[in-house]
Amino acid sequence: MLSKSQAKTFFLGGTIVTFAVFLALSWTSLSNEVPKRTHEENLTPQVVRGKQIWEANNCMGCHTIMGEGAYYAPELTKVYERRGEGYIKAALMSKTPWSPRGRKMVAYGFSEQQANDVVAFLKWIGETDLNGFPPKPDLKK
Amino acid sequence: MKYRSQKVAYWFFALSMLLLSLQLVYGFIMGFAHMGYDGLHSVVAFNTARAVHTNLLVVWLLSGFMGAAYYIIPEEAENELASVKLAYAQLISLAVVGVIAIVGYHFNYWEGRKFLEIPRPLDYLVVVNVLTFLGIILVTLFKGKKRTTTALVLTMGLVFAALLYLPGMIWFDNQAIDSFFRWWVVHLWVEGVWELIMGGILSFLLIKITGVDREVIEKWLYVIVGLTFISGILGTGHHYYYIGVGKIWIIVGGIFSALEPLAFLGMALFAIAMYRKGEKKHPNKIALSWTLGTAIVSFVGAGLLGLAHTIPQVNMYTHGTLVTAMHGHLAFWGAYAMIVLAIISYAMPNLTGRKLYDTTTGLYAFWLSNIGMLGMTVAFGVAGVAQVYLERKVGLEFGDVQKEIQVHFLILVSCATMFTTGICMYIYEFVKHGRPSDEALVTQ
Numbered sequence: 001m002l003s004k005s006q007a008k009t010f011f012l013g014g015t016i017v018t019f020a021v022f023l024a025l026s027w028t029s030l031s032n033e034v035p036k037r038t039h040e041e042n043l044t045p046q047v048v049r050g051k052q053i054w055e056a057n058n059c060m061g062c063h064t065i066m067g068e069g070a071y072y073a074p075e076l077t078k079v080y081e082r083r084g085e086g087y088i089k090a091a092l093m094s095k096t097p098w099s100p101r102g103r104k105m106v107a108y109g110f111s112e113q114q115a116n117d118v119v120a121f122l123k124w125i126g127e128t129d130l131n132g133f134p135p136k137p138d139l140k141k
Numbered sequence: 142m143k144y145r146s147q148k149v150a151y152w153f154f155a156l157s158m159l160l161l162s163l164q165l166v167y168g169f170i171m172g173f174a175h176m177g178y179d180g181l182h183s184v185v186a187f188n189t190a191r192a193v194h195t196n197l198l199v200v201w202l203l204s205g206f207m208g209a210a211y212y213i214i215p216e217e218a219e220n221e222l223a224s225v226k227l228a229y230a231q232l233i234s235l236a237v238v239g240v241i242a243i244v245g246y247h248f249n250y251w252e253g254r255k256f257l258e259i260p261r262p263l264d265y266l267v268v269v270n271v272l273t274f275l276g277i278i279l280v281t282l283f284k285g286k287k288r289t290t291t292a293l294v295l296t297m298g299l300v301f302a303a304l305l306y307l308p309g310m311i312w313f314d315n316q317a318i319d320s321f322f323r324w325w326v327v328h329l330w331v332e333g334v335w336e337l338i339m340g341g342i343l344s345f346l347l348i349k350i351t352g353v354d355r356e357v358i359e360k361w362l363y364v365i366v367g368l369t370f371i372s373g374i375l376g377t378g379h380h381y382y383y384i385g386v387g388k389i390w391i392i393v394g395g396i397f398s399a400l401e402p403l404a405f406l407g408m409a410l411f412a413i414a415m416y417r418k419g420e421k422k423h424p425n426k427i428a429l430s431w432t433l434g435t436a437i438v439s440f441v442g443a444g445l446l447g448l449a450h451t452i453p454q455v456n457m458y459t460h461g462t463l464v465t466a467m468h469g470h471l472a473f474w475g476a477y478a479m480i481v482l483a484i485i486s487y488a489m490p491n492l493t494g495r496k497l498y499d500t501t502t503g504l505y506a507f508w509l510s511n512i513g514m515l516g517m518t519v520a521f522g523v524a525g526v527a528q529v530y531l532e533r534k535v536g537l538e539f540g541d542v543q544k545e546i547q548v549h550f551l552i553l554v555s556c557a558t559m560f561t562t563g564i565c566m567y568i569y570e571f572v573k574h575g576r577p578s579d580e581a582l583v584t585q
């Protein structure tokens with residue numbers, strides 16, 4: 001039967017090998033894949049400002065983006081394509097809670113400039129290559 | 142208890158209980174909001190409630206782990222804690238950082254990254270706090286008479302957990318990279334190093350409760366934590382399928398994450414086998430229930446319900462829906478909440494000298510909370526599957542789908558009420574034990 005020291009070797013060996021493979025894969029993903037798939041050349045200062053606003057207000061606390069976040073409000077990865085700039089800006093600049101279907105959004109009352117930054121961020125997100133996510137509803141007529 | 146300094150653990154457990162009860166309050170706020178009753182929107186918006194709910198969860202679990210370490214390490218190392226004063230200072234600073242963070246979330250002071258909402262300046266305080274904690278534990282361990290495998294695995298888990306907090310503190314302009322490293326914290330915690338902490342505590346409890354030979358228990362502990370890392374590290378890839386970091390993860394993440402349930406299966410079989418094998422039956426029935434319970438429920442919540450959506454073709458549809466919340470609840474409950482409640486149930490009679498081993502309230506607490514949580518899991522699951530179908534297959538609008546599934550949140554809140562009743566009974570028992578006392582010291 002397995003001895004305690006063999007069990008220990010299994011633990012240490014397995015950990016070291018898989019961790020090394022993990023680091024190597026992470027390295028290739030970050031250096032080769034991400035720049036292409038996220039179109040890093042389009043990552044303008046405006047997009048970055050949009051991301052800062054996104055984080056400072058914890059938008060992820062209600063919405064998901066790239067499928068990550070909360071489940072209270074719509075997935076926003078493709079929102080630019082789905083709703084267009086005007087609609088998004090109206091929601092962001094509204095001084096009363098935006099609630100097209102009953103559920104309320106926080107009334108941020110952003111300035112035009114801030115709203116433009118967030119729109120730029122969402123447009124950039126919408127153009128990343130996410131291996132087909134979100135899926136197209138295949139029963140939709 | 143065998144060492145005077147173990148008493149510190151009590152206060153970490155007490156902090157844990159306090160934060161747990163607050164966590165549930167914010168859970169109800171969200172449950173009602175999902176049902177359409179968002180009367181608190183202008184005071185506690187959903188994103189505030191959520192950040193508070195999940196951060197309180199993490200902090201009460203960490204406080205529980207720290208208490209567990211302060212209880213277990215002296216006994217395993219056969220040495221008093223290096224510094225009791227520092228341990229109390231660390232407790233207070235943990236509570237203070239927690240309170241500032243939670244209050245801040247009500248005033249838009251946060252960093253909107255799921256689970257890592259604590260703002261950067263507070264992160265540094267967390268680092269200082271955790272370093273102090275680790276310092277005390279490491280000095281106690283290395284100056285002690287013994288270095289057991291159980292103590293080493295537990296300590297290793299705590300040290301790695303601290304190290305893995307760091308990648309979450311770096312700012313990235315690119316959302317994909319931001320998310321990539323966020324998972325180094327979130328995934329490698331719950332599906333990696335926290336399992337070492339769980340394994341260490343579980344092994345300690347099994348040694349004490351079943352009386353099976355330490356060598357046998359610790360051998361299997363190595364096998365389990367080996368399985369954890371072999372599957373869990375590359376299993377991180379199951380969060381990389383659809384965030385713009387490449388295709389390779391669909392294969393690597395798919396295969397290795399599908400192996401992750403093995404570690405939890407191992408944990409369950411291990412606990413049951415040792416229980417059967419054990420000759421001396423410890424009189425603390427409540428602690429035994431929680432110990433076996435955590436091993437089994439973690440396999441269901443993390444193992445089986447994780448497996449249910451880790452296959453890339455399934456995850457494409459369920460990714461970021463209420464299906465994830467279903468799994469998140471039972472996994473956190475089974476693996477980490479229950480192990481903390483197990484060590485508390487075991488430690489309290491020893492710390493205070495009041496042997497409430499087999500009370501009705503204690504058993505009701507166990508069953509009501511577990512059945513309530515299972516019911517909540519089913520409610521989230523049904524709501525989630527309906528959401529996936531209507532939104533991602535049929536293509537209805539998000540808001541329209543949410544109206545369709547509102548009724549499931551009535552069930553959720555009902556089951557949550559049952560769950561909360563169980564937790565209240567648990568806390569009642571906790572309070573009834575009274576304070577730790579030197580009279581409870583046993584000399585051998």
Ligand code: HEM
Nearest residue numbers: 331379398401443447448450451460461465469472473476
């Ligand atoms: C105790 C261990 C575990 C805990 C506490 C846990 C908890 C969680 C939580 C809270 C999330 C949501 C994360 C987020 O979206 O930010 C999540 C996601 C996920 N978990 Fe686990 N989990 C555990 C183990 C597992 C295991 C063993 C598997 C696989 C077999 C698994 C598969 C998944 C998958 C595929 C997701 C992504 C869901 C999505 O795409 O939205 N989990 N887990």
Ligand code: HEM
Nearest residue numbers: 070071072165168169171172465466469470473474478557
């Ligand atoms: C009174 C009981 C509880 C209620 C009513 C409740 C309700 C909720 C709700 C409504 C959400 C938000 C889902 C969303 O984003 O829309 C949530 C999130 C979460 N809760 Fe609870 N909860 C309760 C107790 C617990 C307990 C005991 C735990 C852990 C053991 C827990 C762990 C979590 C986690 C990890 C998340 C994040 C899930 C994810 O992002 O996938 N909750 N809870």
Ligand SMILES: [Fe+2]
Nearest residue numbers: 328332379380
């Ligand atoms: Fe994971």
